[in-house]
Amino acid sequence: KTPEYNIDTDFSKHYWLLIPVLTLIYFVYSRYSTGFYQDDEVAHFINARDFWSDPFIIMSNWGKPGWKILEVVPSLLGYDFVTLFNSLLTALTAYFTVLLAKELKFKNTILAGILFAFQPHLLQLAFRSYAEVYTGLLLVLCLLFYFREHYVLSALLCGLAFTVRQESALLCVILAVFMVMKKKYIPILFIGLFPLILNLIGFMKT
16 A cells, blocks of 8 residues: 655644745735725725724724724735735635644645635635635634634634624534533633623714
């Protein structure tokens, strides 16, 4: 039987290089992409920049405050810097996808990161001011910490994802079910922490 080759054995210590390499690739690609049919990413950039004159302006379903709060500082440095920052978030998602594959005992885990990083649609999203990739990062980290049995961190990240994309509520319910099955009841409470904070801030405003 031909022995199976596992690239992880020789090169896993260099996988962190995915982060700077992919960040650069996405940022360079942003200079050549013709863009989407809508300019929502520009509106999100303006919304993040306007936070400094009205902090409550990001507190809406469209504003996606759990993500937008990360964009408010980069927005002060201009749209190019926001593009670079978004590229970094996508590169981090690819890297943590590799770590998740390793945690699940996959072989040649670098392939998981590469297959994620170069999906055609992702290439169009990677550098843009949209919340989808950041939501993906949170969910990858949620799963990574869950399988590492850091249940509180996993719960917090899942709850934070809800403040970015409300569709994550279903995933929060699923995570809570798995926590119950493992008899990890205390971490379930942490799923609701960030949604609770979001609602309290909304209550203060209204």
